[in-house]
Amino acid sequence: MKRAFTDLHLKANPKDPHTTQRIIDKAAQLGYCQISIPLTLGAHEEQLNTLKTACTQTGIEFVSRVDFKPRNQEDLMRFLRKFRRKIEVICIICDEKELARHAAKDRRVDLLNFPSFDYRKRFFDRAEAELASNAQAAIEFDLKPLIMLEGPPRVRLFANLRRETAIAREFKVPIVLSSGVGEWHLMRAPRDLASLAYLFGLGECEALNAISSNPNAIVSRNRFKLSDKFVAPGISVVKEGKDP
Amino acid sequence: MKRMKRRYLALHLECEGIPTERDLMDTIWMAITRLFGEVGASLTGLALITFNIERKEVVIRTSLASLPMVRASLPTITNISGQQASLHVLAVSGTIKSLINNIEQ
Structure with a gap:
């Protein structure tokens, strides 16, 4: 079966429509089926609709996503309460150990992202x-x-x-590979991104899953939870009808 | 002596200008050397087969054993002779004939 590739982290500025459109076109050309551009916290519905329309016109799906770097636990809880029922993917950027722990144990968090440039702030341990x-x-x-x-x-x-890959494998934590680029010339085809994962010990199949089935599972799970059919974990509306 | 198995890679070059064959190969060699060192690069048996300037398509050859190394190095290329550039792998095959068939499909 053909894989559906997803890039959940394209850092385009939605306020710059020309660059954003170019990035969306490029993603479609490279063979992505779903992309996500993190929205700013104060983003309007209009901005989201514009991005969705631009993606639909180029034949790819747009996934709504918000990145948040909380200052403390209350900040994190406030954010999750406000956005969880509106946004499909929630990513927490963890640059403090305590916050990383709180984010990791909260079921409302989909992705944990650690700063790449400061190795002291990568708190992904056992x-x-x-x-x-x-x-x-x-x-x-x-x-x-x-x-x-x-x-x-x-x-x-x-x-x-x-x-981190070895730890994630040991504890069966799904790995999601994203490009994290904001310039179209740095975008790479899905299989090229997956081949980069060879450099840190991810096998070919695992790397391809990290760019297709793992992000797709998060998106489909959350889309179902945001749909009208979802009632509570384990309970969903199968059929609606009137009493006889 | 056992015959060395080879793989051919078809690449699409995305670049504003057109680099020379030498600049292109130097950039690929440099990318591999930066990641795997000179010894690692020497194991790849890298060679340029064709460079279609009009279609910006490149075919290179590498040993099967070092294919993951070469594939991992190609996305790290961001410029060729000072110009923004990127190389995308279009197809990988064991023979040039099947590689061309793959690209045409």
Whole structure:
């Protein structure tokens, strides 16, 4: 069966329609079926609709996503309460250990993203992985730094990614590979992105899953939860009708 | 001696200008060397087969054993002789004939 590739992290600025359109066109040309551009917190419905329309016209699906870097636990809870029932994918950027733990154990969080440039702030250890595994959260690896960095910072990043991949595998935490690029010339085809994962010990099949089935599972799970048919975990509307 | 198995890669070059064959191959060699070192690069047996300037299509040859190394190095190329560029893998095959068939399909 043909894989449906998804890039959940294209850092286009929705306020710049020309660049955004170019990125969307490029994604379609490279063979992506679904893309996501993180919306700003104050984004209007209009902006979301514009992006959805632009994607539909080029034949790909748009996935709504918000990235959030909480200052404290209350901030995180407030954010999740406000956005969970509106947005399809929620990503928490963890740059503090305590917040990373809270995000990992919250079932409303879909993706955990750690800063690529500061290896001291990559808190994905065994404890974090266990919490994420129980809460069905996935870890997201942005591959732009692997393309852009050179020398010791890239070496350190490889070492971290390799360690985190092994931990994620051990605790069955899904890995999501995203490009994380905001410039069209840095965009890569899905299989090219997957081949980069060879550099930190992800097998070919695992890498392809990380760019297709893993993100697709998150999106379809959340779309179902946001639909009218979902009542509560394990309960959904199968058929509606009148009493006889 | 056992025959070395090879793989042919068809690449699409995305670049504003047209680089020379030498610049293109130097960039690919550099990308592999940066990631795998000189010893690693020497194991790839990399060679340019064709460079279609009009269609911006490149065919390179590598050893089967080092195919993952070469494939992983290609996305890290961001510029060729000072110009923004990227290389996308179109197809991989064991013979040039089947590679051409794959691209045409």
